[in-house]
Amino acid sequence: MSRHFAFVVPAAHGHVTPTLPLVGELLRRGHRVSCATGEDFVADVASTGARTVALPAKPPPPLRTVEGRLSMDDFLKMADHSNATARACFPVLMDHFESDRPDLVCFETRDLAGRMLVDRLGSAGAALVPTLASNESFSLQAGMVPSSFDPQHPDLVELGRKMEEFTRAHGVSTPTDPSAAGTPDLNLVFIPREFQVHGDLFDDRFRFIGPAVIDRDDTVPGRAGAEDRPLLFVSLGTVFNQNPDFFQSCVDAFRNTEWRVAVATGGSVGPEELEGVSDNFDIRPHFSQSEMLNRASAFLSHAGMNSIMDAVYYEVPLLAAPQMPEQQINANRLEELGAGRRVRPDEFTADGLYRAVSRVATDGGIRENLAGMRAALDSCGGASEGADALERRVDAVGSR
Numbered sequence: 001m002s003r004h005f006a007f008v009v010p011a012a013h014g015h016v017t018p019t020l021p022l023v024g025e026l027l028r029r030g031h032r033v034s035c036a037t038g039e040d041f042v043a044d045v046a047s048t049g050a051r052t053v054a055l056p057a058k059p060p061p062p063l064r065t066v067e068g069r070l071s072m073d074d075f076l077k078m079a080d081h082s083n084a085t086a087r088a089c090f091p092v093l094m095d096h097f098e099s100d101r102p103d104l105v106c107f108e109t110r111d112l113a114g115r116m117l118v119d120r121l122g123s124a125g126a127a128l129v130p131t132l133a134s135n136e137s138f139s140l141q142a143g144m145v146p147s148s149f150d151p152q153h154p155d156l157v158e159l160g161r162k163m164e165e166f167t168r169a170h171g172v173s174t175p176t177d178p179s180a181a182g183t184p185d186l187n188l189v190f191i192p193r194e195f196q197v198h199g200d201l202f203d204d205r206f207r208f209i210g211p212a213v214i215d216r217d218d219t220v221p222g223r224a225g226a227e228d229r230p231l232l233f234v235s236l237g238t239v240f241n242q243n244p245d246f247f248q249s250c251v252d253a254f255r256n257t258e259w260r261v262a263v264a265t266g267g268s269v270g271p272e273e274l275e276g277v278s279d280n281f282d283i284r285p286h287f288s289q290s291e292m293l294n295r296a297s298a299f300l301s302h303a304g305m306n307s308i309m310d311a312v313y314y315e316v317p318l319l320a321a322p323q324m325p326e327q328q329i330n331a332n333r334l335e336e337l338g339a340g341r342r343v344r345p346d347e348f349t350a351d352g353l354y355r356a357v358s359r360v361a362t363d364g365g366i367r368e369n370l371a372g373m374r375a376a377l378d379s380c381g382g383a384s385e386g387a388d389a390l391e392r393r394v395d396a397v398g399s400r
Helices: 014-028 039-046 070-096 114-120 155-168 244-254 289-293 305-314 325-336 350-361 364-378 382-398
Strands: 004-006 032-038 051-055 106-107 122-129 187-189 207-210 231-235 258-262 281-284 298-301 317-319 340-342
Touching: 004 014, 004 070, 004 114, 004 305, 014 032, 014 122, 014 305, 014 382, 032 039, 032 070, 051 070, 070 114, 070 155, 106 114, 106 382, 114 122, 114 231, 122 382, 155 382, 187 382, 207 382, 231 244, 231 289, 244 258, 244 281, 258 289, 289 305, 298 305, 298 350, 305 317, 305 325, 305 364, 317 325, 325 340, 340 350, 364 382
Parallel strands: 004 032, 004 106, 032 051, 106 122, 122 187, 187 207, 231 258, 231 298, 258 281, 298 317, 317 340
Antiparallel strands: none
């Protein structure tokens, strides 16, 4: 029986990309899929054949961490951005879906507009989790709040009051704080259980379907040896990449060395802004990450979850330079599993960074652990398992 599935996806590659194979699988099974996301990602979604809803979502503000956590000021900026996004996007969602109601809404728990849509329509819901999942034993959000977090900060209290007014005005009582919203009955997690912190303590509400990236090259991992010189791929992702000092450090560390270095700046820094760029560098706003990792001997990355999963897929040793609290937590987990390591603060020198990359690239233990995690990734059910779970969820809610 054909169903209508709605996806509400934050406007960022790390959120949109993992959902596309799941959308495609539902369409292949004859279901109807509508996907709402930011205007910059509408074309990516449309390529699957899904109906698209363009949302007026804006990128988050540039932020900096203090000892791995947000400052209170930046936490307030993030909270204000999240709530402004909900105010802008929820009316658009209602305009589209109130007259074309879905049987089930897929949303992210930190996305207030998606949670509000489930409550307002009374539809079945399922959470999409492109990060480490949270339950009673582990909270990703708890690791992201400032060490000086003050829940009674006047600006935070006022922001909460305004958002509660907004939700009530739209006829819902959705908690504005995602940590107070409870755990959905179905959570599709785009990583292997083996990578999850306390993965053995997550019950059947969580389906670890693993990563699913459409544009991966099918070439057998490990062909980096075919290159005449080792290739280092450098990327801070597509959002929090406004760090010219980091990119300059990479230039200083690998200038005229045996490494070929491909640097994806995300468009935040141009080659002309970096001093002393030698001929062994290729600096662009963007590269195909799958193409680069299929050839790379090492990956210097911000440790976004998509990037970590790609590194696992291609079994490329990863050196993490996290830019945000969530990435700090990812990097800690990567190091804990022995599948990579973090850049130490004292290694952000030309010599230190060069040595750190060289050690990671030649560490046999890291490569062995990557192979084990790749096996765990291969055992995940992917988009097919996710579609099965969504179909069962619709049937279960419909039979009540």
